Amino acid sequence: MSPQKKLFTVVLLVAIGAGLGYGVARWTTGPSPAADGQGASSQSPADDRKVLYWYDPMVPQHKFDKPGKSPFMDMQLVPKYAGEADASGVAVDPRVAQMLGVRTATAEKQRIGASVQVPATVQLNERDVAILQARTAGFVQRVARVAPGDVVAAGAFIAELLVPEWTGAQQEFLALRRTGDAALTAAARQRLVLLGMPTALVQQVERTGEVQALTTVHAPTGGLVQELMVRPGMTVSQGMSLARITGLSTVWLEAALPEVQAATARVGEPVEVTLAAFPGETLKGKVTSVLPEASSETRTLRVRADLPNPRGQLRAGMFAQMRLGGPAEEALVVPAESVIRTGERAIVYVVDQPGRFTPVPVRIGREWGDKLEVLAGLQAGQQVVASGQFLIDSEASMQGLLQRQAGPSAAPASAAASAASQGASSATVHQGEGRIVGLTPQEVTLDHGPVPSLKWPAMQMGFKLAQPGLVDSFKVGDKVQFTFRESAEGYEVTRVQRDPKGGAR
Known part of the structure; x- marks a missing residue:
């Protein structure tokens, strides 16, 4: 074989071997990320609609020009297709809606009771209370065999009192009565009443002509003896409480x-x-x-x-x-959790078709358990979103749909407020503590604790680095304190230092 043919044969064998090696590598490792990105950007999973951008459903205001993992949350970016933003409602990929737990319910007519049943407790009637008091000073001779908590009948004997002051007044009354002077007798009788002597006792003195130094105290009404403040031998003063009885x-x-x-x-x-x-x-x-x-x-x-x-x-x-x-009456009700209260109005998201939702302002009425009455804005049979509204509401806010519904005058003000809010957010610096779980030259992944300034819970997420080499002296597992801010590409770390306390989460 000539040298030229040998050279040609060697080159051909090398080319065949390289091709076989490349094919085996592709078969074992799968397509490259770049190829995946191009395929994803050129078409949607269902059709050939054009992808406008990718976004994180949890932070929809940030847009990305290629697919990948969200820098904010541990999830893949979602494509936004052409034509969705111009529609009257909000479109959400059904797979994303299922992943985030979007659940719907039906607005329906129900008979809700104008009556309500509530737990209650029986209490004593505090309007039916009698308090027995001593009309004058004296001494306790006898007390009925009752104690607090006993029930007595009306007119029941409570106590017997000896009142020495009444003795002299009664003797004077009887002496004047024997003189036959009607005026003086009437004045003496009136004095007995003013000294606190019961009318029945005055009549007894008139009838018998004998001095009565003892007086009895009876229950003015039947009921529960709540207090009994006298015992035999006690000295009582005028106005002292002897017992308290509740009917x-x-x-x-x-x-x-x-x-x-x-x-x-x-x-x-x-x-x-x-x-x-x-x-x-x-x-x-x-x-x-x-x-x-x-x-x-x-x-x-x-x-x-x-x-x-x-x-x-x-x-x-x-x-x-x-x-x-x-009695009960018919009303249109929806789950209470389906209504979003903005402070100025109440909104529910109505399902137009699978994957498309429209915000509808409603006027709400009474709340009964987990149901809320709708007075205006909905009709029976309409499907409303009962959970997962945060995704749809964020998308509607990003598209300006709520502002357009609120009217032309509200939109510019809302847009200006949004711009001011974004400007303030980008300038705000936040601080946190966590543990490094991943490092690359451009990104650090942190398992961090709660961030109060953003109302973030504890979670694991990646952060861009504001400067290359910011974490060169750190390694995976280090516990750190870090400062970060929001930028156009997401949240980026501007400063990192080792946690002097140990900083364990």
Whole structure:
């Protein structure tokens, strides 16, 4: 074989070997990132729509000219296709919506009760209280065998008092009566009344003609003896309290009503009460007062109702369920979590078609459990977004859709505020602590703790480096304190130092 043919054969074999090696390498390692990027940029997964840019759904205001991993979160960038921004609604890739937990619900007519059932407790009626006091100074001779907590009947004996001051006044009255002087007798009798002597005792002295130094104290009403402040042999002074008795013919039922349902409670309205102690029995009462002060901790109003207690079976402290308000009525309701309150208006996102959502302002009414009444803006049967609205709302804000809905005058102001906010954000410096988990010449990946200035939770994310060589003296595993800021390409670290405390997360 000639030298030329040998050379040609060697070159051919080398070329065949290189081709086989390249093919094997491609088969084992897969396509290169560059090839993937070109393929992704040239077409969408479903069709040949043009990709305008890529973005992170969690930080949609930042745009990227090629696919890859988000510098903010541990997730891939999402493509934005031509034509989506010009549509009337917000388009979200169904796969992204599923990944972020977007869930829908149906606006439907339901009968929601104008009545409401709330827990309540039985209390003593503080309007039916009798306090027994000594009308003059004296000594306690006898006390009834009762104690606080006992129930007594009306007119029951409570205590017997010896009042020496009354003795002289009664003797003077009887002496003047024997003289026959009607004027003096009437004046002496009036003096007995002014000394605090009960009318029945004065009449007894007139009838018997004998001095009565002892007087008895009786319960003016039947009920619960809450306090008994006398014992035999005690000295009492004028005005001293002897006992406190609370009537039991009626009791209070006090409930904590959520303030959003305050309209259901009106003074004089009837209530129905059921108690666990008496299953199957429904008692009737009426609202006597809605206290004027709401609880700042529980956001509830105290509603008080009077409940008859003829058999005395209702005891203070019993647990009950109180139903108040009118009959149920039909209303259009949606899940309460589907409504976004902006401060100026309430918005729900309506599903136009799979993957496309439109913000609709609504007027909301009453809230019942996990449902919210819609007075205007929706129709029964419409699908609304019940969870994951943060993604759709961010996209709508980025497109200026909400500003266009609010009117021409609102859009420039909103745009100016947004620009000012972005300018302020880019100039703001934030600080954090964390541990280095990855290093490249252009990026550092940190497992950092919460960042209060941005309301970030603890997470792991990558940061661009503001200057090359900023972390040359560090290694993976070092615990550091770092300063970063927002730039056009994402968040970048401007300063890194070792954590003097150890800084472990």
